[in-house]
Amino acid sequence: MNQNSQQLDAVVIGAGQAGLAAGYHLARAKLRFEILEQSPRVGDGWRRRWESLRLFTPAQHDGLPGLPFPAARNTYPGKEEFAAYLENYAAHFGLPVRTGVRVDAVTAAGSGFAVDTARGTVRARNVIVAAGANVFPRIPNAAAGLDPAISQLHSSHYRGPAEIPDGEVLVVGAGTSGAEIALELSAGHRVLLSGRPTPHIPDPLLRYAGGAYWRFIHSVLTLHTPVGRKVAATFHQRGAPLIRISPKDLDRAGVVRMPRFTGTAEGRPVFDGGASAEVRTVIWATGFRPDLDWVHGPERAPSGWPQTTRGVVPGVPGLYFVGLPFQYALTSGLIGGVGRDAAYVVRDLAQRVQEPSVVAAVPEPRNGDREDGGRGKAEHAGGTHTGP
Template sequence: MNTHLETIVIGAGQAGLATAYQLKQSGHDCLVLDAGARVGDGWRRQWDSLRLYSPAKHDSLPGMAFPADPWHFPGKDEVADYLETYSREFALPVRLDTRVSRLAAASTGGFRVETDRGDYLADHVVVATGTFGRKPHVPDFAGELDPGILQLHSSAYRRPSQLPDGPVLVVGASHSGFDVAYEVAPDHPTILAGMGHGEIPVPHGSRRFRMAMPVLWFVWGHVINRRTPVGRKEMQEIRFHGGPALRVKVADLEGRGVERVEERVTGVEGGRPVLASGRVVDVATVVWATGFTQDFGWIDVPGVIGEDGWPRELRGVVQDAPGLYFCGLSMQSSFRSMLIGGVGADAAFVAQEIAARSARGLRPARAAA
């Protein structure tokens, strides 16, 4: 038997929870599906020392302030616990241990959501499964490296003690690459390779940072957005290469003896990684801080996913599939979209679109697909 619902939200991270909150506040029912055992598990699986780049004053979801000093930078477990508390505080309808395997159009209208615990029919579906994607990206040539070299994607990195003795090559010069290289450098000769996307030249957490934060927050929302030429130009760079370094800077890496190489790793020679210059790097470990790719193969709705792997949406609304929405994507509306404190605005917009569509008198898809 298929259960019919007005709205299904796929993913119980910050975007999915914020969307559910906004829908509930406007009097609309929904159900949030998540494969995790606990709300916040996506954060709990990150590396031990991970902290947010934004202070707690900018880390709140709608309706509930982050419970910390305004200038504290929360760790991953604090974020996970906050999301779990948020879900419980507002009695959000979250169903855990439920993995979605397919999303398709229902023959009677609306959508069919297939899971490992039964199927659902819904008039609206909000996909909130991650900012940059969940499939770790590693270049094809990684399989040619000597098997004696330990390879880890940044999603599998937890702490320096995981790594064997010997030099470390960190590939990818975005946030995670800078953080990992900085952390492992005291115990390992470390090279950080990759072009990077610049850095914000203010010491993170400093008095100057506090003074600059209101300006940064304004720019991230009102300048680097999809309505401005500069925002549209930055959109692809941010989506595929991440944002500028914020906490760890090049000077910090130099202070710990990290060799910063602004070259890509382009292949393998004799089982060792090779830089674009032809230099062969002899290392014991490679950490691939090369990001993630979107994997929406489970969405079986024509015209939704573009050739670049990203949804064809505008502010989360899919024009070619009425009733289908996304929330929590990088640059969904602005640079803020990928920050916990910014996702609430996107969730509110998506919830308003759902409420408006419901008000137009949609016929529920109650029959089986």
């Protein structure tokens, strides 16, 4: 796949929901682009998750631009359904996805970029990195102090109860992923769940006022508003809100809730306050850290995430990101939020291509999807981004 003689308008790295949303807008803008995906099939990132995983948002908010998700409102699709949707989305719009292509480096070269892969170098005037936020498992350094007899795995490697040894299980991390794993395992294990519970979104709120709730997290909790900036400042320190299950569900299932994990003592996990526990297995539902060393140029925040202005990288013209948590709003890291961010990024990219007809082909967001919440004022807010 050596394309040194042909410079594309854009290369998108990653064919998950963020990369496909970017591809949709690039196609509408009639730009020459490719989407590079390292997995053998579109959607494989979802297929590798645990067997019982369902999306954390209801079906009406699980569609990408131009193609609603084909499921009833207020249902929560499974991972296989969503993986199939992504594969169908790419085919439906004829997006130029190349699977099985791992990108090793992105480097500024002349008036564009060199995208180095095992199959050769692709040249492009612009690059959109949509490689996903769930990359390297984040595991506390103190995990090394646990007794070697204790089985350890990150939530990204969890597949189901059948793979967990008999005996007591500690799940560290009380966000949605940790809570769902703890609840599933409680049927056959004594389970401890460590961490400060994240806020619970009551089912009636989603069922009867879900539209208002979505508008709040999509159009109010943004980097444009004081309350949104306040939430963004600590967003990476907490797990996702609990949806579908509540702390009461955990209590009814017999899950023992523990304080925050703080370290180890004599090979056992220790919690805030000094208590310890003897367990057979520890599952780390502690999130992820970015793997972006292969992207040369952007400045990084202490968290490791790139500094961007709504996905546009200051000081590196032509380099963009889509799919960063809280890239612009709380919904930026959710399926239903990436389309707006992708539209913003592609509009800036099309202006760089300097073809007036191309710029006109990238539509302004509809009023309900305006980046500024519909107030008609353009806002370019920067931020540090973390979290799913």
